[in-house]
Amino acid sequence: MVGTNLKAETMGLMEKRSALEAEMNAVIERLTQPGGPGISGNLLDSEGFPRHDIDIPTVRAERRRLAELRNDHKEITEKLNENIQVLHSARLAPKSSSLKDSDDQSASVVNVVASASSTNVHSDSTNAMDVDVIVRVPFALVDEIADASPAGEDGLQLGDQIVKFGNVEIGDNLLQRLASEAQTNQGHGIPVILVRQGAQVNLTVTPRTWQGRGLLGCHFRIL
Secondary structure: OHHHHHHHHHHHHHHHHHHHHHHHHHHHHHHOOOOOOOOOOOOOOOOOOOOOOHHHHHHHHHHHHHHHHHHHHHHHHHHHHHHHHHHHHHHHHHHHHHHHHHHHHHHHHHHHHHHHHOOOOOOOOHHHHHHHHOOOOOOEEEEEEHHHHHHHOOOOOOOOOEEEOOOOOOOOHHHHHHHHHHOOOOOEOOOOOOOOEEEEEEEEEEOOOOOOOOOEEEEEOOO
């Protein structure tokens, strides 16, 4: 039986994760504003001296805070996914008259979690597919984009959080898989699902040669 404690814990985790994402977006927006240092940009000028156009201690503090938020986001997401798997397992268990109430409760919990996730993930269906949609979380962050690059021209922006890039979703060896996806699809559009300032955005990016390096002209940082 799936207890009400698990439901409350799961909803609490959803609220915490949403708060973390809001704060992460705020930090990213401050770091990537026009003239800003970016998420990982150099804090030294061309001569190797500290830049005078930015508040370096503040930038370093912001970057440290962003790293802390990413770690907290990862931990909460892992725990959330564990809870969702428990709820999903209970929901798919064989039904009997004695288990009907607990099964109905499990379905209710999963649907509530799906509803709470709707601002950050895409959902075209409910029922058994809800859990598959919920576990889609951002795995990479766009922290650099070159001017006139394919990525920039196709709509990617600094601070975008990548949920799905073609066939690449959260997992292992993400940087290698992203590079392979771009190379395999050179000249062809790649559907991208991302989160931008708390809202889902769908767009298509076409890897292609240009005057700069690579096929996209952007850098992904794994979350």
